[in-house]
Amino acid sequence: xxxAIRGFNDxxxxxxxxxxxxxxxxxxxxxxxxxxxxxxxxLEKTDLFLRTIGEATDIVEKEMYTFSDKKGNSITLRPxxxxxxxxxxxxxxxxxxxxxxxxxxxxxxxxxxRPQKGRYRQFYQIDAEVLxxxxxxxxxxxxxxxxxxxxxxxxxxxQIEINSLGCxxxxxxxxxKLISFLExxxxxxxxxxRRRLNINxxxxxxxxxxxxxxxxxxxxxxxxxxxxxxxxxFSDLKTYLxxxxxxxxxxxxxxxxxxxxxxxxxxxxTKKLGSxxxxxxxxxxxxxxxxxxxxxxxxxxxxxxxxxLVLLLKEKGFKPxxxxxxxxxxxxEDAKKEAINLVKNLREASFSVEMDYSLKSLKAQLKxxxxxxxxxxxxxxxxxxxxxxxIIRDMExxxxxxxxxxxxxxxxxxxxx
RNA sequence: GUGAGUGUAGCUCAGAUGGUUAGAGCACUGGGUUGUGGCCCCAGAGGCCGAGGGUUCAAGUCCCUUCACUCACCCCA
Numbered sequence: 001x002x003x004a005i006r007g008f009n010d011x012x013x014x015x016x017x018x019x020x021x022x023x024x025x026x027x028x029x030x031x032x033x034x035x036x037x038x039x040x041x042x043l044e045k046t047d048l049f050l051r052t053i054g055e056a057t058d059i060v061e062k063e064m065y066t067f068s069d070k071k072g073n074s075i076t077l078r079p080x081x082x083x084x085x086x087x088x089x090x091x092x093x094x095x096x097x098x099x100x101x102x103x104x105x106x107x108x109x110x111x112x113x114r115p116q117k118g119r120y121r122q123f124y125q126i127d128a129e130v131l132x133x134x135x136x137x138x139x140x141x142x143x144x145x146x147x148x149x150x151x152x153x154x155x156x157x158x159q160i161e162i163n164s165l166g167c168x169x170x171x172x173x174x175x176x177k178l179i180s181f182l183e184x185x186x187x188x189x190x191x192x193x194r195r196r197l198n199i200n201x202x203x204x205x206x207x208x209x210x211x212x213x214x215x216x217x218x219x220x221x222x223x224x225x226x227x228x229x230x231x232x233x234f235s236d237l238k239t240y241l242x243x244x245x246x247x248x249x250x251x252x253x254x255x256x257x258x259x260x261x262x263x264x265x266x267x268x269x270t271k272k273l274g275s276x277x278x279x280x281x282x283x284x285x286x287x288x289x290x291x292x293x294x295x296x297x298x299x300x301x302x303x304x305x306x307x308x309l310v311l312l313l314k315e316k317g318f319k320p321x322x323x324x325x326x327x328x329x330x331x332x333e334d335a336k337k338e339a340i341n342l343v344k345n346l347r348e349a350s351f352s353v354e355m356d357y358s359l360k361s362l363k364a365q366l367k368x369x370x371x372x373x374x375x376x377x378x379x380x381x382x383x384x385x386x387x388x389x390x391i392i393r394d395m396e397x398x399x400x401x402x403x404x405x406x407x408x409x410x411x412x413x414x415x416x417x
Numbered sequence: 418g419u420g421a422g423u424g425u426a427g428c429u430c431a432g433a434u435g436g437u438u439a440g441a442g443c444a445c446u447g448g449g450u451u452g453u454g455g456c457c458c459c460a461g462a463g464g465c466c467g468a469g470g471g472u473u474c475a476a477g478u479c480c481c482u483u484c485a486c487u488c489a490c491c492c493c494a
Contacts, residue, residue, distance in 0.1 A: 003485080006485085006486090057492095058491080058492050058493080059492085059493085062418080062491095062492090063492080063493090080494090109494080111492090111493075111494095113491090113492070113493075114418080114419090114489095114490090114491085114492095115486090115487090116487075116488060116489070116490095117487080117488065117489090118493095118494080119492090119493070119494080123494065124494090125494060126494095127494095192490095192491075203492090208490090256493095257492065257493055267494095274488080274489085275488085275489065275490085276493070276494080278493065278494055279494070280494075281493080281494060302494095303494055304494065305493090305494030306494085307494080308494060309494095329452095329453085331452060361451090361452080361453095362452045362453055362454095363450080363452085363453065363454075364454095365453085365454090366453055366454040366455095367453095367454055367455090368454085369454065370454040370455060371454085374454095377453085377454085379452080379453075381452055382452090383452085391452095391453090393453075393454090395454070395455090398453095398454085398455085400453085
């Protein structure tokens with residue numbers, strides 16, 4: 001038997017109920033915040049990701065699905081959404097159409113990592129970006145939207161953490177301070193962190209090893225080194241969040257995996273997903289568009305992991321809404337002919353209708369209706385055919401009545417399914 | 418890439434120290450009810466015991482290899 005490849009999952013119909021619900025709910029929220037949907041390719045030139053995500057990041061170093069096409073060009077399955085969105089934004093000069101562009105994208109991302117709970121090689125993200133505004137009010141609005149997305153989906157029990165990584169200037173200064181501090185305590189760090197010291201010192205801040213944590217507690221923190229502009233930006237954000245009554249905690253140790261972030265970064269975490277605790281993550285990237293050869297346009301965005309939302313909903317015992325189903329049972333050839341037209345009429349009236357295709361016993365038909373979780377079963381037999389009647393059986397209440405077949409449509413409409 | 422755990426029916430799992438034809442519950446099909454689902458009863462179907470090799474008179478069980486899944490590390494949504 002050929003099986004799906006590792007980390008690539010089939011989303012079966014039972015599961016789709018959750019997905020539809022999450023996506024539909026999200027789209028409504030996006031609409032109310034003025035976002036528009038964008039769909040872009042899942043394959044891009046490899047260079048795009050090298051230039052945006054950062055050559056020294058784990059994503060680029062070991063997690064990308066990179067191939068050569070038949071012409072020998074290097075192409076990559078997108079490991080995240082932002083790079084492609086910006087590419088499209090620049091390619092189509094969207095910034096000339098409006099000063100602020102709000103976009104969202106829903107689709108699969110690909111990273112070659114070892115799968116585990118809440119982490120897969122093909123995974124789906126709901127991604128949103130605001131391009132063209134640097135004021136912290138936008139950062140606050142985004143966080144409010146994230147909160148509303150999660151609330152409307154029905155996920156509570158999460159924590160919103162924020163931090164500021166400063167701009168090029170102040171972060172550079174901070175990193176120097178951090179490195180010199182850590183160099184002095186080098187022998188207390190784990191081997192991973194000693195390696196990180198040269199590659200990505202910020203990463204050391206969220207190391208989980210006991211010894212490192214001790215050192216980190218005494219380490220200088222980025223928030224003390226922000227320049228005036230960045231510092232004001234961050235405190236304005238906090239003021240807005242206070243005014244909007246959005247609970248958050250400042251986590252100066254929070255670091256993000258992509259190089260392009262500046263100033264505001266944030267993460268929504270839960271304790272209910274095991275090790276993969278981030279449900280939403282994002283941040284500001286004010287330099288990225290310019291670095292890609294575009295105009296100097298600030299931006300901020302985030303991504304939510306759909307699989308993780310599904311896990312949380314399941315963990316809560318959430319039951320997605322199911323459209324009530326009407327099942328049409330019939331007995332005998334003549335009744336079946338009548339049933340076929342009845343089904344057609346009901347469907348034209350937008351009811352969800354299933355019928356029996358065989359000429360099985362009524363018992364077998366009811367059994368199938370039961371399995372399909374039908375709310376009503378319409379039964380047409382020889383007697384009903386002769387009297388122009390239909391039996392309508394309520395499967396939950398386990399009672400039934402006969403009504404004239406001409407009234408059936410109105411009767412069901414009144415039920416308001 | 419590293420580590421640990423687990424692979425027996427569609428699903429969840431039993432099968433001490435190797436010993437005849439490998440079991441249960443749920444699900445499935447049919448019947449008990451010739452036109453009435455769920456509950457109950459009866460019957461049936463369904464397994465190269467993840468794959469390959471080895472030890473042995475004998476392997477689901479022991480050994481080796483390999484593959485897959487799960488969780489964790491790394492990292493991340």
